[in-house]
Amino acid sequence: MCGIFGVFNAQHAERYAFYGIYALQHRGQESVGIAVSDYESIKVVKKPGLVLEAIRKEDLQNMFGYLAIAHVRYSTAGDSGGVNSQPIVRETSLGVCAVVHNGNLVNYLPLRAELEAKDVKLFHTSDTELFLALLEEGEFLPENIDIHPIDRELLPKIFYVLSRVKGAYSLIYLFKDRLVAIRDPMGFRPLLMGRLKDTILFASESCAFDILGGELWREVKPGEVIVVDQQGIRSYFPFRSERRAMCVFELVYFSKPESFVFDNWVYRARKRMGELLAYEDQVQADVVVPVPDSGVVPAIGYSQAKGLPLELGLIRNHYVGRSFIEPTQELRDIKVLMKLSPNRAVLEDKRVVVIDDSLVRGTTSKKIVSMLRRAGAREVHMRIASPPVIGPCYYGIDTPTRDELIANRMSVEDIRKFIGADSLKYLSLESLRSVVESPQDFCDACFSNHYPLEVEGTALRMR
Template sequence: MNGPGEAPEGDKPREECGIFGIYGPGLDVARLTYYGLYALQHRGQESAGIAVADGRKIYLQKDMGLVSEVFNHEKLNGFHGHLAIGHVRYSTTGTNNPLNAQPFVYHSSRGMLGLAHNGNLTNTAELRSLLYSAGSVFQSTTDSEIIVSLIAKYSQDSLVDAIRKSMADIKGAYSLLILTGKKLIGVRDPHGIRPLCLGRRGNAYILASESCALDTVGAELIRDVKPGEIIVIDENGLTSHMIFQNGRRAHCIFEYIYFARADSCMDGFNINKVRREMGRQLAREYPVEADMVIPVPDSGIAAARGFAAESGIPFEEGLMKNRYIGRTFIQPSQSIRDLGVRLKLNPIRDVLDGKRVVMVDDSIVRGTTSGKIVNMLRECGVKGVHFCISSPPVIRPCFYGIDISREDELIACRKPLRGIREFIGADGLHYLSLEGLLNVFGEERDNFCTGCFSGNYPVEIPKACEQDKFILE
């Protein structure tokens, strides 16, 4: 992953994780999982793993790196089975240690068990202490392993009942894929904070973080997994168990702003359409005279098109992105670190020279990269820069699986709007209002987590967790 000072992602909240699972007798489930993870690579670039079951055993391959780095043709051919789960990871809890790569696979009284987790638990310290005192042993520092230990704790119950009891114990955000020798199980937290959808390809069922992964493997989206639902897929077909019902839905709103791929559909909304409408709302809130609207690629493209359509200001590509920069661009010294922005983004002088520009991006977290981009535009002869952000100011950390920084690193916590504008060097700065953002979702406006914008969290955050987020990173 990119670190502070690397751009443009260095000024973005970093991805969480992506999960993919398939029950497909007669199919090459390992290769399909590989393709599904490829489609979800934007959700985590730190590690990748696939576990395949053949009815008796579970076979696992995982390592640090991108999907294409961890797997090759030979390794995929070595997998034999009819159901599989896969995971791409960025560490929101736990260190970037190979031991934390997922899926996890364990031997238990039930037989072999695999787990892949997207999200973050908020009562990790409490549960780890209780499990330690009961004799549990942990191999990693990730909170995902706690879920496995809880399921094992309830080994006297059926697997579904053990999962149900574990869901009652854990707090926070989670979408889970659980693999046995013969079953694929999907679980979504009671608030639906983290995404999970269900698809079908012929007689095969697929569970994935985003629908774009279903498209990649030729599957049809059936529906999103409901908050609080357990889905069991085996030789008898698909069975749904609603464990928690009628609770408050709190889907992560940053999925729609930044994380999800634009071609995904999530909980009834097309991501690209939502982002365009955010841009339209921006234009309604911030009427301005300018010669062109340009996006910060790629995350600002859809909102910029919406802004241009609503305002009547022409849309142009003023910044070109170099898509061949590796995920861990090496910076030998501080003296050339600023080249990070220029290696990834290059302004088109002939388009920009002498123009008044509206530049649209999805978010500002630290503000460092935003200022460098504005400075590049100035060097190309831009007469004026209005910076428009298709989300409200980020004022609080996320505790549910997105690496949004400590409060002392959030520029909107440290500076008023005028101070942010002066820091990044823009002539004008406008964030989409929280009210305007929620209005994009119509009647569903109350079904989202906006904790990073409002400080109102759907799941209680323990004081110790808040302090750890503030102090540790």
């Protein structure tokens, strides 16, 4: 799960990219990168760390351009080091090209082995590089596709790439004179299109348009390839899938509550999850306490449905990032202690319902329950606004192995004992599915174990 951003036809596109990708910081905190073109050449800056800390004013001073792409990384496949920071850039027969990608390919390993057998030089260990390396491997033109004359050199190569890859990919190519935005046919990861006067924008979430004063135009549709250049905007559908598999975990956790993704306002979806959790719950309590920040919106829904007061029993230090997307468990544990402080004024001698968006490994919940008890809570009832996570994700989320998923190893009662809560309840899968209008169009494999695509070759090394 990463954040990607693109901008076309903007003076100082590098600055638009900086602010746009900053709005997507919650999607990745390991590295940030920006590639910009002035129609003559492409310049790139990539740094480890957060956007505001990593990209300095002097980094952008020599990067003036009119079109740009940007990326914040959260590693799910490939090493977490700087070598895999994006945008990834490569010289191709179409000229220098840069790409940013959100998702994971399920056939990455056999594809990589095939390219290496042909002595194709690969310099990264992430699957994103294949979107560039495969541009040199062939051309493909699907039947019944009418290509605009200006795209006849470009698109057969891109269509060939898309004919070879399988899995989750929302991506943006940057050539020196155009952007190409693509979403996989099953639509696993979000990608949206925005406008700001004559400037065209692309982003993983609509919140990136808001920071620039732009407006949401529409979603890039599953299977769509959009070319944007000085001649205009052209849309193609080279490959279609009868199945949709939009990631429901985007609505549960990853996307910001003010964002619009998958034809849903995230805030409304999360609030509804909390309401449904309340309807399924019979616990007696004094106060509802959210785990900030992702537990706040479902807690609002829960408290309103229950008629219980919502209080800030946990105070977040906003100078600390999201613990879920740290690359190791040790770093996640440290982040939990750094970012949350109990509020004794709310908790002392109270029966507390604490609301979180999900419970993946259990270690965070255990520390939170202990924290609440030390602050004087008489009872702690843990409520999770999503079902138990029982399956790893192969499409771009950091749930590496089944053994790391506590709900795959323990019953609900055993998990309750492990985290030390007086009671534990999850939102049912049926209720989660009812939150969206067309649940059959969503992937909920992490909750159901029903996978729309299987990994090819040796299991992906997920991070």
